[in-house]
Amino acid sequence: MRWATFDCFGTLVDWRHGIRTGADLIAPGRGERLLAAYNRHEAAVQAETPAPRYRHVLAEALRRACADEEVALGADDASVLATTLPYWPVFPDVGAELSALRAAGWRLALLTNCDRDLIAETRRRLPVPFDAVVTSEDVGAYKPSDAHFEAFRCTYEPTTWVHVAQSYFHDMVPAHRLDIPRVWINRQGDPPGDEKVVQQVQRDLGGLLAAVERA
Known part of the structure; x- marks a missing residue:
């Protein structure tokens, strides 16, 4: 049984666009700066x-x-990101590339730093079905903890498993630590990091099936 697991936000869904435009709703013209500031704080809150x-x-x-x-924030302004999250856009390369994986016999799963209700709303917008989902709400932790990966391994017992994700910090590092084959979708053109951590690297999902099978 062959499984390809994915992070959702940043890999399949344009997370940066969602944060930036959500922030612009409460502070017009400040979205880009608030996105950068948000990125400095999220991991600490998690x-x-x-x-x-x-x-x-x-x-x-x-x-x-x-x-x-x-x-300055109004009384309920801070809820804007959770409210708009179900409408954050899916990257245009997702449908064709994940469909090719499914057609080749790969099962698909999400390992997401998200709540069950929020990912359920997002799944309605994803153009391909997923066979399994592991959320932070399920495991009581956020990546880069090993909890998502260990829960998936124990539940589904994959014989072949490749993890695909955009975040070096949240996904590539723990997948390397657990010796899970991996494909880094480096959408932001970040520095390459430790070559031992990254196996396959791509700028987007184009040709994903070949990259997954190489990994």
């Missing part, structure tokens, strides 16, 4: 113990970003 729900992560990281940028 690491808080006990692990907060992702709705809280989105709201709290946005509050801290707004504090950095001296943006």
Whole structure:
């Protein structure tokens, strides 16, 4: 049984667009700066113990970003990201490339730093079906913890498994630590990092089937 697992936001869904445009709704013209500030805070919020729900992560990281940028928030403004998340756009290469994987006999799963209700809304917009989902709500932790990967391994017992994701920090590092074959979708053109961590690297999902099978 061959499985390809994916991170969702940043890999399949344009997470940066979603954060930027959501922030622009509450602070017009400030979306790009608030996105950069949000990125500085999210991992720290996720690491808080006990692990907060992702709705809280989105709201709290946005509050801290707004504090950095001296943006005043209204009473419910911090909920804008969770409210708009189900409408964040899917990258245009997702449908064809994941369909090719399914046609070649690969099963597909999501390992996502998200709540069950939010990923359920997002799945309605994804152009291909997924056979399994493991959320942070399920495992009580956020990647780069090993919890998603270990839960998936124990539940589905894959004989062949390749992990595909955009985040070097959240996904490539733990997949390397657990010796899971991996494909880095480096959509932002980030520095290559440790060559031992990255096996296959691509700028987007084009030719994904070949990359997964090489991995």
